[in-house]
Amino acid sequence: MILIRVHKECKRFISKCLKHNINLITIKSDKDDLIVKIHDNDLEEIVRLNYYSQIEIIKYYGIKGVLLNLRKYFFDYIMLLIFLIALYFISNIIIKIDINHENTALKERVNGLLIEKGIEVFTYRKDITDLNEISNAIVEENKDFLDWMSINRVGMKYVVSFEERIINDISEESGNCHIVAKKDGVITKIVADHGVTLVEKGDYVREGDIIISGEITLNEEVKDTTCASGEVLGETWYKVNITVPFAYQDKKYSDKSRYNFYLNGNYFYKKNYDHYDEEVIFKLDIFGNNFKIVKQKEYELSDLQYTKEEARKIALEESSKRLLEKIGQNSTVLEQKVLKETVNNSTIEMEIFIVVEENIGTTRMFEVGEEIDTE
Amino acid sequence: MLDIIKSYISNEKFYIIIMDSAIYIKNYSKIINIADDEIIIEISGTLYKIKGSSFSLTKSINRELEIKGYVESVDKL
Structure with a gap:
């Protein structure tokens, strides 16, 4: 059926239709016009008979009307569908991860563990079963510092809660311990919280020597025991050997940069720069597809040579850095001395003596009556 | 209401139903005139004149008519 508007000669229109037995399903007045519903088949004859009236089709009913509507608004329907699909996906994308804990270092550590397991921002949400499996796996693999963990999805974010595993002090468990030297050295600082100090600042100690004793003595008689701490x-x-090459490449960024799109190993734009660093601006992992928006910054490499002095300086810096990484960042380098230096065509080799101030105390348990061999 | 349904499905040759603000005619033979205040219609060889006000045709399907308006009188001509 069709809805038409008849403009001009409306009464004549009705008379003609009645005379020719054309069905008029509904007839309504709209100011000086008529709005009439007719059958599809009658349209041609109506137009032919009522040539003096202006007849305008307002709409089609039924399947034909639906199809015409679809065709007319096809682009809008497609955009609506795309919007709904995008809305569905976006609302299932995680945009934030809240880790509830007061210790910032632990939070960062846990964040790293979560990223390894695929719990990170701009990824598709995981269901509760997967989240539970992941949290259990993380706790299982990190029992040394994690007691319990839960990951819950709240809207578009994960809320992660965890409890740190508290390892009880040895002193609370056993009650008797000394602080002994874990390596040879000269005491620079000694502060005893519990126990009796047996050495002073400036004393040389060897590995195994008791520095703070857990035995409280009076007149050479042990009156009490405790777990020494301090x-x-x-x-x-230390002696460090290091080799530094004279040749090096200097990296200098140019003013050029651009954005590129990455999908499953392929870039949208072809490679434009010989050398560039890439920064991920946006990342999305969804159904196994890896999509990224990256910023590529061009840099130029120049082949340069250190002078002997520069190479020596780098060797000293690098040797300190490597040593501190090995023994602990809490240590301090006091002095460096070059014991031996060999200059070759392309490298400089150095043997460096480094004096470091570090924590040399370590706890050692003892039983009451046990004789400690300090030699 | 039941009378209307009953009369609709019954096998009457023709009928005219007069309602508060409308008039329904079934099986007319020919429409002579429809004006704002008058309808002249032929039914089974007889002319009927329906007088009233604010008449306007709202439906015309096969031999049935529905006309909105207020009826004052129906006369046989």
Whole structure:
């Protein structure tokens, strides 16, 4: 059926239709016009008979009307569908991860573990079963510092809660311990919280020597025992061998940069720069597809040569850095001395003696009556 | 209401139903005139004149008519 508007000669229109037995399903007045519903088949004859009237089709009913509507608004329907699909996906994308804990270092550590398991921003949400499996796996693999963990999805974010595993002090468990030297060194600082100090600042100690004793003595008689605790810093020394090449490449960024799109190993734009660093602006992992928007910054490499002095300086810096990484960042380098230096065509080799101040105390348990061999 | 349904499905040759603000005619033979205040219609060889006000045709399907308006009188001509 069709809805038409008849403009001009409306009465004549009705008379003609009645005379020719054309069905008029509904007839309504709209100011001076008529709005009439007719059958599809009658349209041609109506137009032919009522040539003096202006007849305008307002709409089609039924399947034909639906199809015409679809065709007319096809683009709008497609955009609506795309919008709904995008809305569905976006609302299932995680945009934030809240880790509830007061310790910032632990939070960062847990964040790293979560990222390894695929719990990160701009990824498709995981269901509760997967989240539970992941949290259990993380706790299982990190029992040394994690007691419990839960990951819950709240809207578009994950809320992660965890409890740290508290390892009880040895002193609380057993009650008897000394602080002994874990390596040879000269005492630079000693602060005893519990126990009796047996050495002083400036004393040389060897590995195994008792620094803070857990035995409380009076007149050479042990009156009581405790678990000694405190801070012991000492000067220790190391010999480091290092080789530094004279040739190096200097990296200098140019003003050029651009954005590129990445999908499953392929870039949208072809490679434009010989050398570039890439920064991920936006990342989305969804159904196994890896999509990224990246910023590529061009840089130029120049082949340069250190001078002997520069190479020597780098060797000293690098040797300190590597040593501190090995023994702990809490240590301090006090002095460096070059013992041996060999200059080759392309490298410089150095043997460096480094004096470091570090924590040399360590706890050692003892039983009451046990004789400690300090030699 | 039941009378209307009953009369609709019954096998009457023709009928005219007069309602508060409308008039329904079934099986007319020919429409002579429809004006604002008058309808002249032929039914089974007889002319009927329906007088009233604000008449306007709202439906015309096969031999049935529905006309909105207020009826004052129906006369046989």
